[in-house]
Amino acid sequence: MSEHQHLFKNLHANMARAIVGKSRVLTLSLVSLLCRGHLLLEDVPGLGKTMLARALARSIDLDFRRIQCTPDLMPSDITGVSIFNQQEHRFEFMPGPVFCNILLADEINRTSPRTQSSLLECMAEYQVTTEGLTRPLPEVFMVIATQNPIEFHGTYPLPEAQLDRFFMRLSIGYPDRDAEIRILQQQHSGHPIDSLEPCLGIARLRELQQAVERIHIDDRVLGYIADLVQASRQHPLLELGASPRGALALMKASRAAALIDRLDYVSPDQVRKVAVPVLAHRLILSQAARLEGRRPEDLVAELLRQVEPPVLEQAQAL
Structure with a gap:
């Protein structure tokens, strides 16, 4: 440790x-x-x-x-x-x-x-x-x-x-x-x-804050974050998707999660761990979604299932 x-x-x-x-x-x-x-x-x-x-x-x-x-x-x-x-x-x-x-x-x-x-x-x-x-x-x-x-x-x-x-x-x-x-x-x-x-x-x-900023994040993981945010803006049950500020927050939170997980790089697993608390409150549901009783947290989980994460080898990510 x-x-x-x-x-x-x-x-x-x-x-x-x-x-x-x-x-x-x-x-x-x-x-x-x-x-x-x-x-x-x-x-x-x-x-x-x-x-x-x-x-x-x-x-x-x-x-x-x-x-x-x-x-x-x-x-x-x-x-x-x-x-x-x-x-x-x-x-x-x-x-x-x-x-x-x-x-x-x-x-x-x-x-x-x-x-x-x-x-x-x-x-x-x-x-x-x-x-x-x-x-x-x-x-x-x-x-x-x-x-x-x-x-x-x-x-x-x-x-x-x-x-x-x-x-x-x-x-x-x-x-x-x-x-x-x-x-x-x-x-x-x-x-x-x-x-x-x-x-x-x-x-x-x-x-500790500076250590988080030094955690490496591969361009493919950045692409995964961008894909999740872009998918939120195109989802039929969302009137408003995540903002660029939300994408930045997801990147930062993923780096902190990697530090906690004893890693010096970010994998898609860390992105998935923090996606719901970082993104859910930034989403605005459509009227149809509200009538169905859907929650923003449910739709973030759906985005995580729909967007394919990149496959990283540890040696390449370091």
């Missing part, structure tokens, strides 16, 4: 102390972080979405801020505002919570489209422009947003432009019986998140 894989394993194990029985969800959330992407957690209340964000921030000793999204939340409540300093007779910019490493936008679909749009520049360009001035965000910056997919009263669905800026969409899901018993046992007198200690610093995290 290489040093980078050892670091990842320790980070994953540390988070698993607080998030029980959800190994794949933890892995994919870390893939998003290693690829400098943003994460949308979509699930019913009480399954640990906020805890996952807190565990991630605590495990790497990152600056963590939380926004509770409500209908009256204003864009300046996120990005910051200038306040007049009476002693110095000038305006001073007071940074908003977005100037951090991990920003949790809890129940993001409960705030207005105007406020949701204040995150567009942050998520795409890692900067904030207010009052004609552009201010950079920290080098390590990630938005983790949560939303409840079954409650629509008083909510504002995320527009396609914002959904496309999320690197992945994940669902935590209910724990199985054994995991639920462990959760009950762990929380007799408190939550394990309270005792979670950092196991990685920002400098080592940057090393």
